[in-house]
Amino acid sequence: xxxxxxxxxxxxxxxxxxxxxxxxxxxxxxxxxxxxxxxxxxxxxxxxxxxxxxxxxxxxxxxxxxxxxxxxxxxxxxxxxxxxxxxxxxxxxxxxxxxxxxxxxxxxxxxxxxxxxxxxxxxxxxxxxxxxxxxxxxxxxxxxxxxxxxxxxxxxxxxxxxxxxxxxxxxxxxxxxxxxxxxxxxxxxxxxxxxxxxxxxxxxxxxxxxxxxxxxxxxxxxxxxxxxxxxxxxxxxxxxxxxxxxxxxxxxxxxxxxxxxxxxxxxxxxxxxxxxxxxxxxxxxxxxxxxxxxxxxxxxxxxxxxxxxxxxxxxxxxxxxxxxxxxxxxxxxxxxxxxxxxxxxxxxxxxxxxxxxxxxxxxxxxxxxxxxxxxxxxx
Amino acid sequence: xxxxxxxxxxxxxxxxxxxxxxxxxxxxxxxxxxxxxxxxxxxxxxxxxxxxxxxxxxxxxxxxxxxxxxxxxxxxxxxxxxxxxxxxxxxxxxxxxxxxxxxxxxxxxxxxxxxxxxxxxxxxxxxxxxxxxxxxxxxxxxxxxxxxxxxxxxxxxxxxxxxxxxxxxxxxxxxxxxxxxxxxxxxxxxxxxxxxxxxxxxxxxxxxxxxxxxxxxxxxxxxxxxxxxxxxxxxxxxxxxxxxxxxxxxxxxxxxxxxxxxxxxxxxxxxxxxxxxxxxxxxxxxxxxxxxxxxxxxxxxxxxxxxxxxxxxxxxxxxxxxxxxxxxxxxxxxxxxxxxxxxxxxxxxxxxxxxxxxxxxxxxxxxxxxxxxxxxxxx
Numbered sequence: 001x002x003x004x005x006x007x008x009x010x011x012x013x014x015x016x017x018x019x020x021x022x023x024x025x026x027x028x029x030x031x032x033x034x035x036x037x038x039x040x041x042x043x044x045x046x047x048x049x050x051x052x053x054x055x056x057x058x059x060x061x062x063x064x065x066x067x068x069x070x071x072x073x074x075x076x077x078x079x080x081x082x083x084x085x086x087x088x089x090x091x092x093x094x095x096x097x098x099x100x101x102x103x104x105x106x107x108x109x110x111x112x113x114x115x116x117x118x119x120x121x122x123x124x125x126x127x128x129x130x131x132x133x134x135x136x137x138x139x140x141x142x143x144x145x146x147x148x149x150x151x152x153x154x155x156x157x158x159x160x161x162x163x164x165x166x167x168x169x170x171x172x173x174x175x176x177x178x179x180x181x182x183x184x185x186x187x188x189x190x191x192x193x194x195x196x197x198x199x200x201x202x203x204x205x206x207x208x209x210x211x212x213x214x215x216x217x218x219x220x221x222x223x224x225x226x227x228x229x230x231x232x233x234x235x236x237x238x239x240x241x242x243x244x245x246x247x248x249x250x251x252x253x254x255x256x257x258x259x260x261x262x263x264x265x266x267x268x269x270x271x272x273x274x275x276x277x278x279x280x281x282x283x284x285x286x287x288x289x290x291x292x293x294x295x296x297x298x299x300x301x302x303x304x305x306x307x308x309x310x311x312x313x314x315x316x317x318x319x320x321x322x323x324x325x326x327x328x329x330x331x332x333x334x335x336x337x338x339x340x341x342x343x344x345x346x347x348x349x350x351x352x353x354x355x356x357x358x359x360x361x362x363x364x365x366x367x368x369x370x371x372x373x374x375x376x377x378x379x
Numbered sequence: 380x381x382x383x384x385x386x387x388x389x390x391x392x393x394x395x396x397x398x399x400x401x402x403x404x405x406x407x408x409x410x411x412x413x414x415x416x417x418x419x420x421x422x423x424x425x426x427x428x429x430x431x432x433x434x435x436x437x438x439x440x441x442x443x444x445x446x447x448x449x450x451x452x453x454x455x456x457x458x459x460x461x462x463x464x465x466x467x468x469x470x471x472x473x474x475x476x477x478x479x480x481x482x483x484x485x486x487x488x489x490x491x492x493x494x495x496x497x498x499x500x501x502x503x504x505x506x507x508x509x510x511x512x513x514x515x516x517x518x519x520x521x522x523x524x525x526x527x528x529x530x531x532x533x534x535x536x537x538x539x540x541x542x543x544x545x546x547x548x549x550x551x552x553x554x555x556x557x558x559x560x561x562x563x564x565x566x567x568x569x570x571x572x573x574x575x576x577x578x579x580x581x582x583x584x585x586x587x588x589x590x591x592x593x594x595x596x597x598x599x600x601x602x603x604x605x606x607x608x609x610x611x612x613x614x615x616x617x618x619x620x621x622x623x624x625x626x627x628x629x630x631x632x633x634x635x636x637x638x639x640x641x642x643x644x645x646x647x648x649x650x651x652x653x654x655x656x657x658x659x660x661x662x663x664x665x666x667x668x669x670x671x672x673x674x675x676x677x678x679x680x681x682x683x684x685x686x687x688x689x690x691x692x693x694x695x696x697x698x699x700x701x702x703x704x705x706x707x708x709x710x711x712x713x714x715x716x717x718x719x720x721x722x723x724x725x726x727x728x729x730x731x732x733x734x735x736x737x738x739x740x741x742x743x744x745x746x747x748x749x750x751x752x753x754x755x756x757x758x
Contacts, residue, residue, distance in 0.1 A: 009395060016392045016415045019698075019712025019724065036395045038415050272648075272707060272729075287703040294673050319398075324666040328651060333398025345398070350651075 001025070001033070002045050002054070003064025006334035006343070007260045007276075008033035010268070011064075014276035020284070025054045032334040033064070048072045055081045062238060062283045063259050066094045067140065084186070084237035084283035085258045092234050093258040097138045097167050106233055108226065109252050111245070112170040122156055122168060129170035138165045147203060172252060178212050178244040179263035180227035183278040183288055186237050191278060191288040192224045193271055198243070198263050204341070207362070208300040210266045210293070213354060215246075223251055230256065239264070239279045262302065262343075267291075269330050269348050270298030295350035297357045301365035303345040305338040310371070318368050322347075326364040380404070380412070381424050381433070382443025385713035385722070386639045386655075387412035389647070390443075393655035399663070404433045411713040412443070427451045434460045441617060441662045442638050445473045446519065463565065463616035463662035464637045471613050472637040476517045476546050485612055487605065488631050490624070491549040501535055501547060508549035517544045526582060551631060557591050557623040558642035559606035562657040562667055565616050570657060570667040572650055574602045577622070577642050583720070586741070587679040589645045589672070592733060594625075602630055609635065618643070618658045641681065641722075646670075648709050648727050649677030674729035676736045680744035682724040684717040689750070697747050701726075705743040 001008045004026035012022045012033055026034040026042050034040045043050035045068045052075075055061050060082045073087035085093075092099045100113045114125040116135070126133060135156060137146035146164075149171060150156040160166065177200055182192045194211035212220070227242040230253075234240075241261030243254040264275035273281075273289030281288050310318070315338070322331065326349075333345040347368070349361035363373045380387045383405035391401045391412055405413040405421050413419045422429030424447045431454075434440050439461045452466035464472075471478045479492050493504040495514070505512060514535060516525035525543075528550060529535040539545065556579055561571045573590035591599070606621040609632075613619075620640030622633040643654035652660075652668030660667050689697070694717070701710065705728075712724040726747070728740035742752045 012415070013392050013395045016388060017709070017711045019714055021415045021714070034417070036391070036400050036417050038413070038417060038419070040417070269651075272709070281702065286699055287706060289702065289709075290707045292707070320665055323660065323668065327666060328669045328671070330396070330651070330668075332396045335398055335400070 001062050001064050002051065002068055003027075004031035004033035004037070004040065005064050006032045006336075006345075008064040009036060009334060010265075010274075010332070011260060011276045011279060012037045014274055015280055018277070018280060018284075018286075020280065023054070023058060025050070032336055035335045046072075048075055051076060052079065055079070055083075058082075060084050060283050062279070063090070065259070066090070066257070070094055086235065086237065089235045089237070090258055093256050095138050096136050096255075097165075099256055100167060102234065103230070103253055106230070108230065109250060111172045111252050111254075114168050116160070116166040116168045119153075119157065119160060122160065123153065125168045126153065126156070132171050134169040134171050135159050135166050136169060138167055145203075172245050172247050175246045175248065176212075177254070178215070178223060178246050178251070179208070179261070180223040180242045180244060181239065181261060181264040181267075181275060182224070182227040182231050182242070183239050183275070183282045184228075184231040184236050185282045185288060186285050188232070189288050190228045190231060191273070191291050192228060193264060193267060193275075193291045194293060195220045195223045195244075196263055196266065202341075204302075204304065204343075205262050206302050206304065207358075208263050208266050209354070209358065210270055210298045210300075219246070219251065226251065226253070238282045239275055262346075265332070265346050266298040266300040266348055268332070270294055270300075270350055295357075296352045297354045298348060298350045299354075299358045299361040300346050300348045301361045302343050303333075303347065303365055303369055305340050305342040305344050306369040307340050308370075310338055314371075315368075318371060322364050322368050325367070326360055329360055329364040331364075331368075380441050380443050381430065381447055382406075383410035383412035383416070383419065384443050385411045385715075385724075387443040388415060388713060389644075389653075389711070390639060390655045390658060391416045393653055394659055397656070397659060397663075397665075399659065402433070402437060404429070411715055414714045425451075427454055430455060431458065434458070434462075437461075439463050439662050441658070442469070444638070445469070445636070449473055465614065465616065468614045468616070469637055472635045474517050475515050475634075476544075478635055479546060481613065482609070482632055485609075487609065488629060490551045490631050490633075493547050495539070495545040495547045498536065498539065501539065502532070504547045505532065505535075511550050513548040513550050514538050514545050515548065517546055524582075551624050551626050554625045554627065555591075556633070557594070557602060557625050557630070558587070558640070559602040559621045559623060560618065560640060560643040560646075560654060561603070561606040561610050561621075562618050562654070562661045563607075563610040563615050564661045564667060565664050567611070568667050569607045569610060570652070570670050571603045571607060572643060572646060572654075572670045573672060574599045574623075575642055575645065581720075583681075583683065583722075584641050585681050585683065586737075587642050587645050588733070588737065589649055589677045589679075598625070598630065605630065605632070617661045618654055641725075644711070644725050645677040645679040645727055647711070649673055649679075649729055674736075675731045676733045677727060677729045678733075678737045678740040679725050679727045680740045681722050682712075682726065682744055682747055684719050684721040684723050685748040685750075686719050687749075689717055693750075694747075697750060701743050701747050704746070705739055708739055708743040710743075710747075 002025045004024040009032040023039040132151040135148045196210040197212035199207040231240045241257040245252040267274045272292045330348045336344045351357045381404045383403040388411040402418040511530040514527045575589040576591035578586040610619045620636040624631040646653045651671045709727045730736040
């Protein structure tokens with residue numbers, strides 16, 4: 001696995017049961033997955049030499065993030081390496097313009113959008129969709145980075161002036177955000193989990209509710225079918241997360257990710273097969289596992305580093321209290337240093353009553369991050 | 380963790396979520412846990428020097444097996460190491476005579492037994508309980524090793540002649556075997572799972588059914604209370620497995636283990652908190668997690684190497700078919716070479732109907748071991 005963050009860490013955890021041991025290409029020896037995996041290489045995912053040395057002897061090469069240059073992935077493939085997802089699929093998760101062009105071609109509902117090469121392009125697009133609108137860097141964005149909501153031509157010009165290749169999208173009036181997570185094997189088998197609601201704050205996912213409450217059955221099936229179809233059309237191997245806007249006029253695709261994704265962390269406890277096991281099954285060309293839910297409701301809340309520092313022993317004390325107060329809440333720590341806003345872990349609660357499950361997960365997360373349950377929560 | 384077999388392997392898996400990384404003292408670099416853990420020392424668990432070097436810098440030292448000399452554990456404690464379970468608790472899982480003496484003192488129901496130092500001792504015991512009877516090596520036995528069912532004085536004399544320190548036990552007429560698994564924290568908190576039925580073949584556990592079918596509520600509560608009481612009286616920290624005989628006259632304690640135990644592998648999927656997470660919580664002095672079952676029935680079947688060899692690629696092909704035919708069955712491979720009778724993994728199935736769950740787990744395991752579902756199964 002190229003990249004050794006929390007996704008690699010949790011993938012390694014799932015690999016152990018399958019009798020596998022995941023080799024990691026880590027940026028540093030302190031990366032979350034590097035701390036717990038046996039076979040760790042430290043190297044630069046932007047260096048083809050490092051990638052080649054790393055891929056040698058791997059049954060299959062897969063990814064913890066989208067930042068490996070697509071031409072390097074293609075070079076590995078030309079060397080004969082088994083890479084999943086392939087460079088030709090992954091480009092649609094790496095390049096937002098390529099993604100929008102392809103989805104538009106496929107007739108998949110998207111927000112109105114345009115490539116922006118000049119102020120003229122932007123003016124023309126703004127005349128069509130109005131202000132505010134959204135500018136997105138075509139490459140390298142994540143967790144709200146590389147995305148700007150701009151209210152007028154002046155603000156937009158400042159983003160344009162940076163020279164970053166951009167696309168513009170209409171700012172959709174949304175009811176909420178959803179995600180449809182699927183896995184696809186090279187053989188073409190697909191597996192789909194229930195559609196979830198993802199709650200965002202400042203462009204970062206803070207909470208995932210599975211299944212999405214009060215979601216119309218027909219819309220849910222539409223979202224699942226859409227995700228399976230995109231996986232098929234783009235030739236994805238492994239996990240595909242389709243982030244969706246639910247609007248008054250139906251579903252629109254927001255983003256794609258071709259790897260285990262935050263919107264499906266709930267599957268570790270909430271589904272008979274977790275997204276991490278499923279990703280491994282898919283990229284290793286094993287048949288996929290059942291996605292049956294293990295509870296009526298599962299809620300995952302991200303642990304985002306609070307404004308105040310916490311020492312390791314202070315954190316340990318909080319973990320102690322959390323386990324005492326919320327013995328039913330499952331904790332996942334990523335082995336990361338705390339920094340304000342940084343995803344350092346997540347918690348999961350499950351049960352029959354949504355309000356209870358949501359409250360318990362939310363309170364436990366608030367407590368762990370802030371040392372109290374009032375916290376800054378908007379839940 | 381001293382010892383790097385499958386118990387250590389699955390403990391490491393659970394540790395990842397808790398933000399921990401388990402250091403392993405492995406016999407060889409190929410041990411199951413050594414293949415997947417980051418921090419592996421290869422050394423001899425019978426060498427105090429190796430144990431001391433290993434323990435340095437560990438928050439707590441715990442065990443994958445009972446074979447570390449008790450005096451070495453006491454020496455680590457004298458050095459100031461935090462060891463869980465302690466030498467004074469662990470001796471009752473290491474020495475069957477000490478265990479029987481202590482349980483008898485506590486009034487815990489056991490098979491009739493006697494220490495055997497001579498032919499005279501044996502004759503006297505046989506006169507009391509009759510033939511056949513059971514001889515057990517006081518130390519070092521596991522999975523049917525170190526246990527002899529002997530039908531007469533001649534056969535018994537042959538075992539005695541080996542010079543192994545022994546105890547004798549009556550051969551109890553049993554209805555079935557059960558296990559009560561509990562965890563205890565240093566603080567004295569206890570957690571208990573439903574009592575399970577363990578199905579044995581040739582002295583090796585082949586199948587575990589959770590909860591034990593048709594077990595009288597009162598007997599189940601008795602077994603749980605007994606296990607919690609033993610954990611308390613012996614001062615156990617971590618997991619305690621109490622293997623029980625169910626006889627016409629009630630419950631009798633067969634064996635004790637103070638570590639994660641085969642009888643609780645089902646908890647990985649079948650309980651909100653697995654025995655591996657619970658063992659870590661206990662030895663790290665964290666509050667324990669809830670043991671709520673995730674399904675009405677959970678069945679675990681051990682993967683015991685079949686008589687015929689299987690190549691790695693042959694095994695991989697079987698895994699492929701298993702996943703296709705039994706997408707609901709969860710597989711756990713320990714990274715071990717196949718040898719006839721060796722525990723190389725286990726499978727788990729869960730659901731609402733016991734007969735279905737048992738059949739699916741049993742068939743999947745037979746198929747993986749023997750390449751067909753008829754297999755040699757007695758189920």
